[in-house]
Amino acid sequence: GDSVTQMEGPVTLSEEAFLTINCTYTATGYPSLFWYVQYPGEGLQLLLKATKADDKGSNKGFEATYRKETTSFHLEKGSVQVSDSAVYFCALSDRQAGTALIFGKGTTLSVSS
Amino acid sequence: GAVVSQHPSWVICKSGTSVKIECRSLDFQATTMFWYRQFPKQSLMLMATSNEGSKATYEQGVEKDKFLINHASLTLSTLTVTSAHPEDSSFYICSAYPDRSSGNTIYFGEGSWLTVV
Numbered sequence: 001g002d003s004v005t006q007m008e009g010p011v012t013l014s015e016e017a018f019l020t021i022n023c024t025y026t027a028t029g030y031p032s033l034f035w036y037v038q039y040p041g042e043g044l045q046l047l048l049k050a051t052k053a054d055d056k057g058s059n060k061g062f063e064a065t066y067r068k069e070t071t072s073f074h075l076e077k078g079s080v081q082v083s084d085s086a087v088y089f090c091a092l093s094d095r096q097a098g099t100a101l102i103f104g105k106g107t108t109l110s111v112s113s
Numbered sequence: 114g115a116v117v118s119q120h121p122s123w124v125i126c127k128s129g130t131s132v133k134i135e136c137r138s139l140d141f142q143a144t145t146m147f148w149y150r151q152f153p154k155q156s157l158m159l160m161a162t163s164n165e166g167s168k169a170t171y172e173q174g175v176e177k178d179k180f181l182i183n184h185a186s187l188t189l190s191t192l193t194v195t196s197a198h199p200e201d202s203s204f205y206i207c208s209a210y211p212d213r214s215s216g217n218t219i220y221f222g223e224g225s226w227l228t229v230v
Contacts, residue, residue: 042224043206043221043222043223043224044157044206044221044224046218046221049218089156089157093219100147100149100159100162100208100219101147101157101159101208101219102159103156103157103158104156105155105156106155106156108154
């Protein structure tokens with residue numbers, strides 16, 4: 001079945017450092033790819049998404065490009081802030097098939113000043 | 114934008130009792146809704162797919178007699194945790210696609226924290 005693999009955390013960075021969180025996927029169809037963020041004690045927020053190969057999703061300085069050839073959707077940010085500290089989940093879904101989101105295990109990011 | 118609302122946000126119940134969590138789509142109809150649970154510091158695990166007017170489809174390992182799902186209308190799905198035990202304490206989240214949309218956006222509820230004491 002479809003699955004998502006994320007790099008294991010925690011990731012600890014200093015403010016203004018460059019961030020990369022790796023995400024790869026396996027899917028039989030043509031999934032859409034997502035990054036969600038979860039702040040402590042809160043629900044999920046959609047951070048960005050891409051619906052087809054070579055699409056780049058971006059939001060709040062975060063970017064991720066849908067790479068079909070490497071089945072990847074790595075999350076990047078050029079300069080992290082303390083407020084970016086959260087858990088980040090990579091996910092996929094196949095809308096055409098009506099399937100639920102499949103999540104990766106999540107990566108905890110901790111940014112210090 | 115589309116909104117999915119869950120109620121209650123927090124609930125504490127005694128062992129052996131049942132608790133119901135509601136998931137409503139506030140401005141769209143959803144034939145299908147999804148229920149997830151999340152243990153502390155872990156990922157979201159799909160529990161079941163809730164289908165309006167029919168039985169829910171449960172993921173492997175999820176007890177359908179313990180986690181009762183009722184999708185009575187196009188805007189409401191409920192999850193009832195029956196005979197709750199402390200190990201059922203978790204964060205439960207629902208999500209839904211709008212029916213009349215060709216987009217891929219899934220909307221999530223705010224989640225419901227269940228603590229069984």
